[in-house]
Amino acid sequence: GEDVEQSLFLSVREGDSSVINCTYTDSSSTYLYWYKQEPGAGLQLLTYIFSNMDMKQDQRLTVLLNKKDKHLSLRIADTQTGDSAIYFCAESLYGQNFVFGPGTRLSVLP
């Protein structure tokens, strides 16, 4: 079945860039997503990219997609303490059948 993998932890210093990586197995995925989950809260949609794109930029967020390697990354520029959270990568076919990764816990150190 489909699988999505992420590294579980990432620590960065405030002001540095964070890069969170994700790999997926389903080559038929049409959408790939990044969600943010703060402690005790729900899943906040950060950004998403269609599989026919290779890059999307949205303010401090840059998403890179390497479809050949089935690799997705999320870069957060100028990381702030408020960015500390768990970041979930997810993939889907036509907006349905979401498969989530295990989440990467981002810790931002002052």
Place this chain on the structure above:
Amino acid sequence: EPEVTQTPSHQVTQMGQEVILRCVPISNHLYFYWYRQILGQKVEFLVSFYNNEISEKSEIFDDQFSVERPDGSNFTLKIRSTKLEDSAMYFCASSDPSGSMHDWPQHFGDGTRLSIL
């Protein structure tokens, strides 16, 4: 901005009891979903619902689970006879893949934390 709302935020129930988790999806969305997240683990798909019927369900969604859209706004998840292992955060989501680009991705509620004693 419209959002998915879930109630209650925390539900404590005795094992063996029935529990109903409630969700109000975004009003123009047509697809509704339930997910669960056991503490410290992955978010797992339970069920998707479209046009008043289940469109897909996972192995987790066994006969103890049911979903309903009792009126034009609510979407509920019922667990008939709760087990200890049902303790988790349950998330509702909605989407409209045929709508505007903003509505294509699934939008999630803040979740209901279900604790089974």
